[in-house]
Amino acid sequence: MTSTVSIPSVRAYAAHAPDSGLAPWQYEPRDPRPDDVAIEILYCGVCHTDIHFVENDWGMTLYPVVPGHEIIGRVTAAGPEVTRFKPGDIVGVGCMVDSCRECSNCRDGLEQYCDQGSVFTYNGIDRPTGRVTYGGYSERIQVKEAFVVSVPDKLEPASAAPILCAGITTYSPLRHVGVKPGDRVGVVGMGGLGHMGIKFARAMGAEVTLFTRTEAKVEEGKRNGAEHVVVSSDVEEMEKAAGSLHYILDTAPVEHDLNPYIACLRVDGTYLLVGQLTPLNPPINPVPLLMGRRSLMGSLIGGMSETQEVLDFCAEYQ
Amino acid sequence: MTSTVSIPSVRAYAAHAPDSGLAPWQYEPRDPRPDDVAIEILYCGVCHTDIHFVENDWGMTLYPVVPGHEIIGRVTAAGPEVTRFKPGDIVGVGCMVDSCRECSNCRDGLEQYCDQGSVFTYNGIDRPTGRVTYGGYSERIQVKEAFVVSVPDKLEPASAAPILCAGITTYSPLRHVGVKPGDRVGVVGMGGLGHMGIKFARAMGAEVTLFTRTEAKVEEGKRNGAEHVVVSSDVEEMEKAAGSLHYILDTAPVEHDLNPYIACLRVDGTYLLVGQLTPLNPPINPVPLLMGRRSLMGSLIGGMSETQEVLDFCAEYQ
Numbered sequence: 001m002t003s004t005v006s007i008p009s010v011r012a013y014a015a016h017a018p019d020s021g022l023a024p025w026q027y028e029p030r031d032p033r034p035d036d037v038a039i040e041i042l043y044c045g046v047c048h049t050d051i052h053f054v055e056n057d058w059g060m061t062l063y064p065v066v067p068g069h070e071i072i073g074r075v076t077a078a079g080p081e082v083t084r085f086k087p088g089d090i091v092g093v094g095c096m097v098d099s100c101r102e103c104s105n106c107r108d109g110l111e112q113y114c115d116q117g118s119v120f121t122y123n124g125i126d127r128p129t130g131r132v133t134y135g136g137y138s139e140r141i142q143v144k145e146a147f148v149v150s151v152p153d154k155l156e157p158a159s160a161a162p163i164l165c166a167g168i169t170t171y172s173p174l175r176h177v178g179v180k181p182g183d184r185v186g187v188v189g190m191g192g193l194g195h196m197g198i199k200f201a202r203a204m205g206a207e208v209t210l211f212t213r214t215e216a217k218v219e220e221g222k223r224n225g226a227e228h229v230v231v232s233s234d235v236e237e238m239e240k241a242a243g244s245l246h247y248i249l250d251t252a253p254v255e256h257d258l259n260p261y262i263a264c265l266r267v268d269g270t271y272l273l274v275g276q277l278t279p280l281n282p283p284i285n286p287v288p289l290l291m292g293r294r295s296l297m298g299s300l301i302g303g304m305s306e307t308q309e310v311l312d313f314c315a316e317y318q
Numbered sequence: 319m320t321s322t323v324s325i326p327s328v329r330a331y332a333a334h335a336p337d338s339g340l341a342p343w344q345y346e347p348r349d350p351r352p353d354d355v356a357i358e359i360l361y362c363g364v365c366h367t368d369i370h371f372v373e374n375d376w377g378m379t380l381y382p383v384v385p386g387h388e389i390i391g392r393v394t395a396a397g398p399e400v401t402r403f404k405p406g407d408i409v410g411v412g413c414m415v416d417s418c419r420e421c422s423n424c425r426d427g428l429e430q431y432c433d434q435g436s437v438f439t440y441n442g443i444d445r446p447t448g449r450v451t452y453g454g455y456s457e458r459i460q461v462k463e464a465f466v467v468s469v470p471d472k473l474e475p476a477s478a479a480p481i482l483c484a485g486i487t488t489y490s491p492l493r494h495v496g497v498k499p500g501d502r503v504g505v506v507g508m509g510g511l512g513h514m515g516i517k518f519a520r521a522m523g524a525e526v527t528l529f530t531r532t533e534a535k536v537e538e539g540k541r542n543g544a545e546h547v548v549v550s551s552d553v554e555e556m557e558k559a560a561g562s563l564h565y566i567l568d569t570a571p572v573e574h575d576l577n578p579y580i581a582c583l584r585v586d587g588t589y590l591l592v593g594q595l596t597p598l599n600p601p602i603n604p605v606p607l608l609m610g611r612r613s614l615m616g617s618l619i620g621g622m623s624e625t626q627e628v629l630d631f632c633a634e635y636q
Contacts, residue, residue, distance in 0.1 A: 273604055290592065293615065293616060295588075298611060298612060298613075299611050
């Protein structure tokens with residue numbers, strides 16, 4: 001009889017098929033590496049993407065899938081090469097756990113656009129082992145130090161979780177285009193991303209207009225910092241907003257007509273698309289783009305240094 | 319019997335209906351104003367837009383229409399308020415002859431995006447008189463000084479004409495995004511705009527790739543300065559170009575699928591749309607925009623100071 005080191009299984013919630021829902025499941029973790037941070041998970045946000053993966057809406061789910069990429073936890077162990085974290089630290093893990101770290105995008109801090117593709121926190125493929133990655137609906141996780149962020153003391157850990165996906169997704173494009181005091185920013189949609197977008201744009205000094213389809217969200221928008229709320233089904237209100245905004249952050253995750261919103265941009269205005277992955281139908285009318293040098297730009301989460309930045313920003317401006 | 323000052327009629331070519339073609343016609347010019355430059359027209363470029371207006375393709379032609387907005391001429395008289403021109407000067411008039419000159423866009427040198435709409439050289443409405451404007455297929459024209467540009471001595475006047483529309487249309491967006499040595503720029507289409515786009519991008523130091531549908535244009539593209547020519551119907555060649563370009567200038571004036579070209583942009587790349595005015599069909603796939611922070615930007619001609627700049631640039635780099 002030989003004795004072996006026993007690495008305990010990880011207890012998690014997994015879906016096994018599009019209609020199975022989530023149920024308790026256990027998996028054997030990969031072997032720890034010298035640059036790994038071992039994390040006991042305290043909180044994990046529920047992102048709409050998790051539901052897409054559970055239900056295989058994008059046809060790319062590798063079952064069993066353990067969702068969760070808005071992870072807040074406590075460090076339990078740090079590999080010998082880890083320099084920034086020690087047991088007891090409160091840390092976060094977002095949408096990525098690895099990238100090539102060598103391509104020009106990685107070197108520019110844009111790991112989410114890694115030439116070789118970044119490794120997602122769940123439903124990704126761990127490069128060294130070829131194993132599927134499992135996410136934060138789980139009791140613990142081990143993550144390469146470079147993809148772990150520090151949660152500032154001033155942030156309440158449970159509230160910090162959604163910043164790791166919804167937060168960085170909205171913060172990054174607003175920062176990238178340089179939203180500043182005096183700018184007028186529109187936010188389309190008042191869901192998980194939209195309410196963060198309003199708060200960030202406001203914190204950056206902008207005057208914020210929320211576009212929502214539902215009257216019921218007018219008050220919620222104002223409570224979250226929108227100075228103006230336009231009910232987008234109201235043609236007259238939409239026409240009044242024409243040509244008024246420097247930027248529009250569109251967080252709506254479903255197919256919708258962008259044209260009435262694009263008309264609300266000023267000359268040189270930029271439309272920031274972060275939520276929709278299906279073809280832009282009805283088709284974009286290029287005339288308002290040409291007649292005012294307007295842009296349509298996409299953006300995907302943010303890099304690791306910017307993910308740390310947004311946590312620090314939230315700690316400062318909460 | 320009273321004597322009146324006789325202002326001679328202007329002889330021009332006009333279309334009177336979508337299917338009439340152009341024929342000699344005469345019109346009475348408006349009264350001269352103190353800031354007018356009177357110009358004897360020497361050359362006028364033929365822009366595709368002229369044909370669109372003659373045939374009422376955009377449903378907005380005011381007949382009779384005298385096309386022509388790539389005008390080169392000699393100053394014959396200058397009003398008392400004119401300071402920059404004198405009789406004998408060789409000058410140019412492009413797509414605009416007036417704007418409000420007071421809105422923020424006009425003050426920023428973006429008269430083409432004037433809040434009140436700029437007055438086009440033909441088929442526009444002259445603000446003080448309410449009269450339709452008539453273009454350069456004509457023997458003379460009188461234009462507000464601020465909308466007249468100086469043709470540098472080093473430029474051959476006949477060759478300079480197309481710079482006033484095709485030239486500024488391609489120069490302005492390339493300048494606006496800051497094309498610089500080392501950048502890789504794609505140009506879609508090898509027509510009037512495309513060949514200028516290639517030359518400008520090359521003169522700005524970029525490595526240029528022409529995309530054309532026709533094998534026959536490969537040599538023409540290279541002769542004009544394209545280092546690479548991709549025949550866009552060749553799927554393999556298109557795939558090889560994927561993710562390689564900082565900017566793409568799309569000059570194609572007809573409905574076409576932008577998606578295969580957008581795939582050729584690098585992360586943070588910008589797609590510059592200057593030719594197409596019909597809805598973007600097939601619909602734009604937003605995934606490459608999101609997965610690489612790529613942008614789609616429109617651009618319309620350029621402002622007056624930039625129109626002078628492009629003439630000076632051409633004189634220097636010809």
